[in-house]
Every structure is written in C-alpha cells, then in structure tokens.
Amino acid sequence: MEDLSKLRQDIDRIDRQIVELFEERMGVSRQVAEYKIANGKKVLDRARELEKLETLGNLTNDSFNRHGIQELFQQIMAMSRKLQYQLLAEEGVSGNLPFTRIDHIDRKHCRVVYQGVEGAYAHEATLQYFGKDANAFHVPTWRDCMEAIKEGVADYAVLPIENSSAGEVNDIYDLLEEYDNYIVGEQILKINHALLGLPGTSLDEIRTVYSHPQALMQCSVYLDKHSDWQRISLSNTAMAARKVAEDKDRSQVAIGSPAAAGYHGLEVLEMPINHNRFNSTRFIIVTNRKMYEADAKKVSICFELPHTSGSLYNILSHIIYNDLNMCKIESRPIPERNWEYHFFVDFEGNLDDSAVKNAIRGIMEEAVNFKILGNY
Numbered sequence: 001m002e003d004l005s006k007l008r009q010d011i012d013r014i015d016r017q018i019v020e021l022f023e024e025r026m027g028v029s030r031q032v033a034e035y036k037i038a039n040g041k042k043v044l045d046r047a048r049e050l051e052k053l054e055t056l057g058n059l060t061n062d063s064f065n066r067h068g069i070q071e072l073f074q075q076i077m078a079m080s081r082k083l084q085y086q087l088l089a090e091e092g093v094s095g096n097l098p099f100t101r102i103d104h105i106d107r108k109h110c111r112v113v114y115q116g117v118e119g120a121y122a123h124e125a126t127l128q129y130f131g132k133d134a135n136a137f138h139v140p141t142w143r144d145c146m147e148a149i150k151e152g153v154a155d156y157a158v159l160p161i162e163n164s165s166a167g168e169v170n171d172i173y174d175l176l177e178e179y180d181n182y183i184v185g186e187q188i189l190k191i192n193h194a195l196l197g198l199p200g201t202s203l204d205e206i207r208t209v210y211s212h213p214q215a216l217m218q219c220s221v222y223l224d225k226h227s228d229w230q231r232i233s234l235s236n237t238a239m240a241a242r243k244v245a246e247d248k249d250r251s252q253v254a255i256g257s258p259a260a261a262g263y264h265g266l267e268v269l270e271m272p273i274n275h276n277r278f279n280s281t282r283f284i285i286v287t288n289r290k291m292y293e294a295d296a297k298k299v300s301i302c303f304e305l306p307h308t309s310g311s312l313y314n315i316l317s318h319i320i321y322n323d324l325n326m327c328k329i330e331s332r333p334i335p336e337r338n339w340e341y342h343f344f345v346d347f348e349g350n351l352d353d354s355a356v357k358n359a360i361r362g363i364m365e366e367a368v369n370f371k372i373l374g375n376y
C-alpha cells in the first residue's frame with residue numbers, strides 16, 4: 001500500500017493542474033463575456049450547458065464518476081456565468097433597474113389606506129409610520145387596499161406581512177405577487193392584545209370571543225385556560241371590537257388593541273393576554289410606483305423556478321457569491337400548478353450597490369417570472 005503522504009502529494013499535484021485549468025477556463029469565459037457585451041447576447045445559454053453536461057458525462061464509463069463530473073461542471077459553468085455577470089455590471093451593461101431613487105418619502109402629504117376600522121393594528125402602524133395626523137382611510141379587505149393604490153385613490157397602503165408568533169400572512173404574499181405594487185417601507189409594531197368587553201363585564205359572563213385568527217392564535221395559551229369560550233374569527237380585531245360594542249351582549253368579548261377599546265367604547269378586561277412577550281407584527285408600506293429611498297437597506301424579490309433539481313440552489317448562489325446576506329425565504333404554491341412554488345426572498349442591500357445589481361442580473365436571467373418587490 002502506498003504511503004499516505006505520497007498519495008497526498010499526488011492529490012496536491014493534480015489539484016494544482018485543476019486550478020491552472022480552472023483559471024485558463026475562466027480567462028476564456030472572460031473573453032466570451034466581452035463577445036456577449038459587444039453583441040448584446042445573454043449570459044446564460046441553457047442549451048449549450050445541457051449539451052456540455054451530456055458530452056462531458058459521456059467521456060467516462062464509470063457511472064459514479066459521470067454523476068460527479070456533471071455536478072462539478074454545473075458548478076464550474078455557474079462560476080463562469082457569475083464572472084460574466086460581474087463583467088457586465090462593471091461595463092455598466094447591467095444598466096439601471098427600473099426603480100427610481102428618492103431621498104425620502106413625503107410622509108405628510110399623502111393619502112394612506114389600511115384594512116379594518118379605526119383602532120385596528122394596521123391603523124396604529126399607519127399612525128406610527130405616517131404620523132398621528134396621517135390622512136388615512138380604511139377599506140374592508142387587503143385586496144381593496146391593493147386596488148386603492150393601483151388606481152391611485154391612495155398613495156400608500158399599510159399591510160401586515162409577518163407576526164413574530166403566528167408567522168407569515170400568506171394572503172399578503174399572494175397579493176404582492178399578483179399586483180404591480182411595490183414595498184417602499186416597513187413598520188414594526190409591538191402587539192399587546194387586550195380582552196375587550198362592554199364596561200362592567202365579568203369573566204364568568206363570557207361565552208364567545210371574537211377576533212382575527214392571528215390574534216386568536218397569539219392568545220391561544222390564555223384562551224385554552226377558558227376552554228368553554230367559543231372562539232369566532234372575524235376579518236379584523238377592531239371589527240371584532242365594533243361587533244361587541246354594537247351587539248351590547250355581555251356574553252361577547254373581543255381580542256384587540258387597547259386603542260380599539262377607546263374607539264368603540266369598550267373596557268379592557270385583561271391585558272396583555274398574548275403568550276409571547278415580544279409579540280410584534282411587521283407591516284409593509286406599499287405603493288404603485290417603482291421607487292426606493294436612498295438609504296434603503298433590504299431588497300425583496302420573488303420568482304418561480306423551473307421544476308429541475310438544484311434550481312433553487314443555483315438561484316441562491318447568486319446571493320451568496322455576491323456576498324449578500326439573505327434574511328428571509330418563503331414559498332407559496334402557484335394556483336392551478338400543483339407542487340410548483342413562488343419563492344419570496346429578502347436580502348440586505350440597496351439597488352445602487354453593484355453586488356445587488358449583479359445578483360439581480362443573474363437571478364433575473366435564470367428564474368421565471370422574476371420581480372423586484374421593493375427596496376426599503
């Protein structure tokens with residue numbers, strides 16, 4: 001048997017050759033990029049890559065090695081593409097993204113829409129982001145919010161996208177995908193839920209508790225201690241408060257904000273009743289214009305992927321290779337196409353950064369139905 005150090009010397013010699021060949025290949029790839037820049041050709045040539053994988057795989061009779069060679073060359077060609085995208089960005093060919101940079105949103109002179117009624121958490125988020133004199137109005141559904149900004153009836157909509165206890169608000173992701181509206185800001189609101197009832201209500205009178213399904217979830221530990229209370233979902237916490245106020249029935253209570261109690265003449269019976277002390281909801285500020293504030297720090301994108309092995313891995317490699325920090329990934333089913341998904345990815349950066357442009361350029365070419373959802 002050969003000595004280990006001798007074997008390792010052989011491996012080191014072979015690796016040096018691989019490195020030399022890799023550098024030589026990347027040099028040619030650089031020339032290919034120059035050709036493509038001069039001739040306006042796309043970086044990715046999927047047919048050529050598939051043909052290469054087939055040909056290279058057939059150069060060996062060993063099935064284990066065939067698999068290894070194909071995997072290796074997928075990586076090498078991905079590197080080769082990334083180099084080309086980088087050169088395109090350096091030459092300014094990656095161009096301007098169709099988003100306009102503004103210094104700051106004028107938060108005073110605008111009209112804002114939210115879902116629910118006064119006292120809803122979205123109303124509070126609106127007042128925190130746009131100021132207590134915000135020119136705001138409310139509509140019954142999140143879709144109505146999207147329509148209002150699409151048509152220009154409102155300049156901005158304030159929509160809940162994620163709660164720290166109950167997770168994503170799936171419908172908002174679907175609406176972002178569907179509408180040509182864009183995220184320009186976010187507002188995180190600390191949420192402490194209160195049990196709201198008609199003044200003087202005592203806990204043993206309660207039979208029914210109304211709220212938004214998310215709020216019922218965020219208070220499930222408290223509600224489990226009152227298992228005889230029937231839980232009924234409504235589309236908004238403040239609407240639940242309004243119902244209790246209108247029905248004037250002391251067996252009914254709502255879960256909502258103390259502000260909702262104030263708006264609807266109810267009393268805070270207990271507070272806080274959410275089990276997560278740090279319970280917070282992240283709201284996004286959405287508009288119909290493709291714009292971003294100069295100090296924006298987070299990019300949100302969405303895309304679909306071809307149903308092939310490694311496709312998500314390849315897309316995410318653009319983020320990793322450009323040294324960008326991915327902070328979130330979500331997927332949502334594509335209606336009428338079972339087991340295919342839209343992906344939603346957030347990463348840190350500004351649309352002016354060359355690393356961001358470079359990553360977007362690569363993803364844009366390689367994913368299907370790519371969209372920049374915003375930079376904020």
Ligand SMILES: C=C(O[C@@H]1C=C(C(=O)O)C=C[C@H]1O)C(=O)O
Binds near residue numbers: 029032046048049077
């Ligand atoms: C180098 C090229 O660009 C890309 C990279 C390839 C490679 O590294 O072999 C092949 C096809 C293209 O997706 C090319 O077009 O030939």
